[in-house]
Amino acid sequence: MLMTGCDVLAVAHEHRFAVPAFNISSYSMLRAVVDVCEEKRSPHIIAIHPDELSHIRPAMLASIIRIAHESTVPTAIHLDHGASYEQVLGAIQAGFTSVMIDKSLAPFEENIEETRRVVHAAHAVGISVEAELGTIGVSDQYGETGTEEILYTDPDDAARFVEATGTDSLAIAIGTRHGLYPTEVKPELRLDLLETIAGRVDIPLVLHGGSNNSDTEIAGAVRGGINKINISSDIKAAYYLRMREVLADTHLREPNVIEPPCQEALMACAAQKIDLFASAGTAELY
Numbered sequence: 001m002l003m004t005g006c007d008v009l010a011v012a013h014e015h016r017f018a019v020p021a022f023n024i025s026s027y028s029m030l031r032a033v034v035d036v037c038e039e040k041r042s043p044h045i046i047a048i049h050p051d052e053l054s055h056i057r058p059a060m061l062a063s064i065i066r067i068a069h070e071s072t073v074p075t076a077i078h079l080d081h082g083a084s085y086e087q088v089l090g091a092i093q094a095g096f097t098s099v100m101i102d103k104s105l106a107p108f109e110e111n112i113e114e115t116r117r118v119v120h121a122a123h124a125v126g127i128s129v130e131a132e133l134g135t136i137g138v139s140d141q142y143g144e145t146g147t148e149e150i151l152y153t154d155p156d157d158a159a160r161f162v163e164a165t166g167t168d169s170l171a172i173a174i175g176t177r178h179g180l181y182p183t184e185v186k187p188e189l190r191l192d193l194l195e196t197i198a199g200r201v202d203i204p205l206v207l208h209g210g211s212n213n214s215d216t217e218i219a220g221a222v223r224g225g226i227n228k229i230n231i232s233s234d235i236k237a238a239y240y241l242r243m244r245e246v247l248a249d250t251h252l253r254e255p256n257v258i259e260p261p262c263q264e265a266l267m268a269c270a271a272q273k274i275d276l277f278a279s280a281g282t283a284e285l286y
Contacts, residue, residue: 001068001069001071001072001073001074001075001286002065002068002069002071002075002076002077002097003074003075003076003097003286004076004097004098004126004127004128005045005076005078005097005098005128005130005168005169006098006128006168006169007074007076007128008043008045008074008075008076008098009128009168009169009204009227009228010204011043011074011282011285011286012043012204012227012228012279012282013203013204013227015282015285016222016223016225016278017222017227017277017278017279017282018207018221018222018226018227018228018229018277018278018279019042019043019044019045019227019228019229019277019279020037020042020044020045020228020229020231020270020273020274020277020279021044021045021046021047021078021080021206021228021229021230021231022044022045022046022047022231022232022235022270023047023048023049023052023080023230023231023232023235023236024046024047024048024052024056025048025052025055025056025236026056027056027060027063028255028259028262028263029235029236029239029263029266030046030064030067031263032239032262032263032264032266032267032270033046033235033266033270034046034067034071034075035263035267036266036267036270036271036274037071037073037075037270037274038071038072038073039267039271040271040274040275040279040280040281041073041280041281041282041283041284042073042274042279042280042281042282042283043073043074043075043279043282043283043286044073044074044075044076044274044279045075045076045077045078045098045228046064046068046075046076046077046078047078047080047230047232048077048078048079048080048096049080049081049232050079050080050081050082050083050087052080053079053091058094061077061094061095061096062095064077065077065095072283073283074283074286076097076098076128077095077096077097077098078096078097078098078099078100078130079091079096079098079099079100080100080230081100081102082099082100082101082102082118083102084101085101085114085117085118085121088100088101088118088121088122089121092121092122092125092127096127097127097128098127098128098129098130099118099122099127099128099129099130100129100130100131100132100171101114101115101118101129101130101131102131102132102171103115103131103132104132104133104134104135104171104173105135108157108161111131111133111161112161112164112165115129115131115161115165115167116164116165116166118131119165119166119167119168123166128168128169129167129168129169130167130168130169130170130171130206130228131161131165131167131169131170131171132170132171132172132173132206132208133153133154133157133158133161133170133171133172133173134151134152134153134154134172134173135151135173151173152173152174152175152190152193153172153173153174153193153197155193155196155197155199155200156200158170158172158197158200158201159200159201162201162203167203168203168204169203169204169205169206169227169228170201170203170204170205170206171205171206171207171208172194172197172205172206172207174189174190174191174193174194174197174207174221175188175189175190176189176207176208176209176213188217189213189217189218189220189221191217191220191221191224194221194224194225194226195224195225197225198224198225204227204228205225205226205227205228206226206227206228206229206230207221207226207228207229207230208230209230215276218276218277219276219278222276222277222278229273229277231270231273234269234273235266235269235270235273236266238265238266238268238269239262239263239265239266240262241265242261242262242264242265243258243259243261243262245261246258246261246262
């Protein structure tokens with residue numbers, strides 16, 4: 001069932017679990033995500049970054065929307081890291097039910113102003129808004145927005161930001177990075193900071209860059225108040241690692257032979273995340 005991001009996350013916020021937001025960049029990945037979420041009875045968010053949208057083309061959204069409508073579990077379609085007011089408006093017009101405006105690299109007051117502007121437009125047509133405060137790190141060349149050094153979210157700023165903008169959810173920086181961590185970097189989440197922020201703002205909190213963090217840390221973040229976790233690098237790495245193995249047979253050429261094992265690898269990775277986020281079986285709460 002197609003829902004807004006706000007409606008999906010409100011239940012997670014009340015019942016203290018995290019909804020997985022899986023970034024997809026092909027129809028094959030989309031089907032794998034939807035299938036595993038239905039098997040696990042997990043609400044989920046189909047997240048599409050502007051770079052991914054330019055790859056799959058906006059015309060594919062009609063298929064994604066139809067699949068979401070027909071799904072037996074709550075599903076939102078989310079623009080990930082929208083860079084501008086105009087880009088967000090385009091996503092709303094295209095059929096996204098949730099949008100993110102990411103002005104985290106802008107000065108604080110500019111972030112507030114741009115987020116407030118997006119909230120005003122999105123709420124006028126019943127669409128949910130996610131914003132970001134603080135910046136997470138970037139681990140590799142495929143990383144999305146971020147900085148070399150993590151700029152942790154300030155709890156006082158978070159409270160002021162939420163009150164000033166009316167955003168429905170807030171992505172915070174507590175120690176994660178976009179992309180896959182290099183071997184010399186040890187992931188470490190500031191769960192103490194999360195606890196303080198969660199005590200100051202009463203909206204769903206979002207964790208970006210959830211790939212590569214330890215299961216113990218991620219589970220702690222869910223218990224501490226994170227209600228949405230973005231997963232991109234992990235499922236894509238699983239998908240394409242399996243594809244490299246499959247294509248060792250150089251005679252293969254048909255997608256219906258090559259892609260199913262890749263989908264199975266993605267589904268196994270996604271299923272583990274769903275269990276870790278305490279999201280399995282929660283579709284019945286909606």
